[in-house]
Amino acid sequence: MISAETTARPALALPQIQTLASPDMGAVDALIRARLASDVVLINQIADHIVSAGGKRLRPMLVVLAGRACGAMSPDHHQLAAIIEFIHTSTLLHDDVVDESDLRRGRSTANALWGNAPSVLVGDFLYSRSFQLMVELDRMEVMRILADTTNRIAEGEVLQLLHVHNPDTDEAAYLRVIERKTAVLFAAGTQLGALASGADAIVQQKLYDYGMNLGYAFQIADDVLDYTADAADLGKNLGDDLAEGKATLPLIHAIAHSDEATRTRLRAIVENGNGDAMPEVLKAIHATGGLEYSQRRAAEYARAAEGALDGLDENEAIAALRGLAQYAVERKH
DSSP, rough: OOOOSOOOOOOHHHHHHHHHHHHHHHHHHHHHHHHHOSSSSHHHHHHHHTTTTTOOOOOHHHHHHHHTTTTTOOOHHHHHHHHEEEEEEEHHHHHHHHHHHHHETTTTOOOHHHHHHHHHHHHHHHHHHOOOOOOOOOOHHHHHHHHHHHHHHHHHHHHHHHTTTTOOOOOOHHHHHIIIIHHHHHHHHHHHHHHHTTHHHHHHHHHHHHHHHHHHHHHHHHHHHHHOHHHHTSSTTTTHHHTOOOHHHHHHHHHHHHHHHHHHHHHHHHTTTOOHHHHHHHHHHHHTHHHHHHHHHHHHHHHHHHTTTBBOOOOHHHHHHHHHHHHHOOOOO
C-alpha cells in the first residue's frame, strides 16, 4: 500500500467526491434509517428530524473513502460509517441543549421543538445504538477505538464548557477543545476505514493523521464562517458562538493583539455573552487580522492533512480525500 511515488497529487472537487462515494453512501443512509427504528414513537420522530436534516454526511463519507483508498470495501465499512454518524448525531442533540440553540442546518433544533429532556434522552439512545452496532462487528480493536473516541468527545464537551464566558481562553486551549470535540471523530473514521480494509499499522496511522488534521482545519474554518458567512447559507444564527460566550480563534487573536481599551471591551463581551456586540467584535477582528490569521491556521492543518497521504498509492479515493482537505477551508457554508 505504501508507494514511493508522491509527485502526482490530484484532488477531486466536492461534486466528484460525492459522486464517487454515492453508491456506498446510499447503503450507509439505508442502514442508518433501518437502525434508527424504535417502537418508541418519540425516538423515531426526533431521530428522523435530525438525521433527515441532511448535511454532507462528511464523517461517514470519510470511513467509505478511507476504505476505498486502501483498496477494499465491505458491509463492515457501511456499518462503521453508520456508527460514526450516530455518534456525531447524538453529540449534536446534546450540544444544542447545552448551547440552548434553536437553529441548525436551517431548521429548528430538536430541543426547540420537543424540549431539552427528550433531546438529551434521544441523544443517549443514538449513543447506545452506535455501541450495539459496533458490538455486532465483534472486533475488539474497533470497540477500543470507538470507546476511546467517545470518551475523548465527552472530555471535549466538558472542556468547552469550562471555557464558556472565559476571556482568558488562548489558542492552545481552543485547539485542545477542537481536538476532542471534532478532530478525534474524523480521525476515528479514517482509521476505521483503513482497519476494515485490512491496512497495516503504518497506513492506518497515516489515515488517522489525515483525519485529525482535517478535523482541525474543518472546525477552524467553521469558526471563521461564524463571523463571515451568510446566515441563510450557514443554516444557523450568525454570532451564536459570541452570544454563548465562546471565544473562537478569530476573537482569541483579536483579544491578544488589540490595544488595552479594546481588549478590555472584548473580554467583557466574552464574559457577558453579548451577541449584540457583533459589529464591534468584527471591527476588532478585522483590525487585528483575526480572520486572515485563522484562515492561515486552517490552511496549515489542511496542508498537513494532505501531507499525511504522501506515500500512499494514488487512486480516486486518495484524490477525494485530498479534495476534502481543500474543500474544508474553501467552503462558504
